[in-house]
Amino acid sequence: MNRHRMQAFVLSRYGGPDAMELREIPIPVPDEGELRVRVMAAGLNPVDYKLREGGLRLINRIDLPVVGGFELAGVVEALGPDVRRFDVGDRVYARVDTALLGAFAEHAVVHEDFAAVMPRSLNYAQAASLPLAGLTALQALRDELHVGPGTKLFISAGAGGVGTLAIQLAKYFGADVTTTASPKGEDLVRQLGADVVVDYTAGDFAAGLGGFDAALDLVGGETLERTLGIVKPGGSVVSIAGVPEPQTAVKDLEESAWVTAIFWTMSMSIRRKARAAGIRYRYLFMHPSGADLRQLAKLVAEGSLKPVIDSTYPLERIADAFIALEAGHAKGKIVVTMEGHRTM
Ligand SMILES: NC(=O)c1ccc[n+]([C@@H]2O[C@H](COP(=O)([O-])OP(=O)(O)OC[C@H]3O[C@@H](n4cnc5c(N)ncnc54)[C@H](OP(=O)(O)O)[C@@H]3O)[C@@H](O)[C@H]2O)c1
Structure with a gap:
């Protein structure tokens, strides 16, 4: 694969399952205060299909096409200007910006205020299941x-x-x-x-x-x-x-x-x-918060909170993950993993 491009699950119009598809698109560039994360796993949530169906248009006016996905875990691989809290190589998890999304991809940008170092004891799939x-x-x-x-x-x-x-x-x-x-x-x-x-x-x-x-x-x-x-x-x-x-x-x-x-x-x-x-x-409509993610990480470290994973799917099978999500019977979270996609 071209080193400047990546696989991403893109929403191009509002509608049913076929409104989202895997595409090769440019790797995003981090702006001021943003991290670029090599995404290792991303969590699915009912909001993903509600957004796809157009149910959030009143409150979440995003420009289409957009890479879907509200939460991720991965490794910081590049820093935009003025990032203070993180370094390249940090293992982080985040609930991304509601207006930007982007977690269903091999790389994503997220503002540092919305990220935290992920709990040490967790693997990427477990960490990606927690933020939202x-x-x-x-x-x-x-x-x-x-x-x-x-x-x-x-x-x-x-x-x-x-x-x-x-x-x-x-x-x-x-x-x-x-x-x-x-x-x-x-x-x-x-x-x-x-x-x-x-x-x-x-x-x-x-x-x-x-x-x-x-x-x-x-x-x-x-x-x-x-x-x-x-x-x-x-x-x-x-x-x-x-x-x-x-x-x-x-x-x-x-x-x-x-x-x-x-x-x-x-x-x-x-x-x-x-x-x-x-x-x-x-x-309540929840809000992204790095500070609250640090609190959750502390609870995981103390043993007071553990993720519950229903199932994991590789990114290339994300459409199947959506079918499972939309059936509405998940016990815990459904997660997609990107590790099979690494070319560098
Ligand atoms: N406002 C916000 O900020 C916000 C944030 C997160 C989520 N949400 C919303 O909150 C809702 C729940 O999200 P989620 O991620 O927990 O969903 P989910 O994981 O898809 O929930 C599935 C689970 O709900 C159980 N269930 C379904 N109907 C039920 C009922 N009538 N009584 C008891 N259990 C029932 C199912 O159990 P069985 O299959 O065993 O029946 C299944 O285990 C969704 O509508 C989501 O969009 C809103």
């Missing part, structure tokens, strides 16, 4: 739900990419954790520390549950509505899969007044239900 889901779980539990010792916490969909990390972080903060899983996910969520597991495929998961101080909703829709019914007055529900509300636009996305107004309208019904139950409702 790990930051989401950390920011929701620590910053929005203020989970601490004795918090009675409900987490829906504990066996997925975010859920497997959220359970571990919630236990680290000292919470008492109830989660939902199908029979196929039950052993996993128990091993990760869940105190109570409810089989959501056996009927209404909320029947028999109640009195929670806080809930993290990873499903949205009817699950979110039922979750409002099991949290006690004065408690909080944070969703990452339900309906965005005005604070999402203002606090997470720094969006315009008209996006704030759209979110206000979209969330009217769920906010009214939450208010009637005396509960605070918040939809």
Whole structure:
């Protein structure tokens, strides 16, 4: 292969699976404050296909074509001007810039503020599985739900990419954790520390549950509505899969007044239900953060957090990885690895 070009999984238009394809394109050049990373592995997330389908156009206005992929692990191979924190050869992991993406490629640029040295004990696939889901779980539990010792916490969909990390972080903060899983996910969520597991495929998961101080909703829709019914007055529900509300636009996305107004309208019904139950409702859109990745690395080093990998695929089989992701049954994370592509 040409040394100035690389394999990348490119989104060229909004649509179904055939809207993304592997292509050979130029290797990116790092700008001010940016690192170029030789990508060894990249994590897949539901946001990858939501973006492909055009579902994020209101809040993530990117110029197509774009290399997809929100998170990666690899080795720093070049530095743009004014990089202070990293050197060539550092093993790093990152949730890349929402507006630039680029993780599904052999090389990617990422701003140094969004990267951290990856946990030493992990391989690249494990490290690449952590940034997006790990930051989401950390920011929701620590910053929005203020989970601490004795918090009675409900987490829906504990066996997925975010859920497997959220359970571990919630236990680290000292919470008492109830989660939902199908029979196929039950052993996993128990091993990760869940105190109570409810089989959501056996009927209404909320029947028999109640009195929670806080809930993290990873499903949205009817699950979110039922979750409002099991949290006690004065408690909080944070969703990452339900309906965005005005604070999402203002606090997470720094969006315009008209996006704030759209979110206000979209969330009217769920906010009214939450208010009637005396509960605070918040939809969180996670943000990239090198500082928070350093915190996650510390927890991995201490043994308080471990990645859960559902499956790994080589980059040339990324279309198959997307089929598995979109089936919606991952236990932990799906990851693609680039090591087979090395030519130098
Ligand atoms: N707002 C944000 O910043 C943000 C960040 C990250 C993720 N998200 C969103 O959060 C959601 C979860 O993400 P993820 O990465 O964890 O997804 P995921 O890994 O694809 O989730 C799959 C898991 O969810 C379980 N599941 C599916 N429906 C369920 C239900 N009704 N009740 C309980 N478990 C259920 C499945 O279990 P079974 O197959 O065993 O049934 C499977 O193990 C997605 O919608 C994603 O887009 C948002």
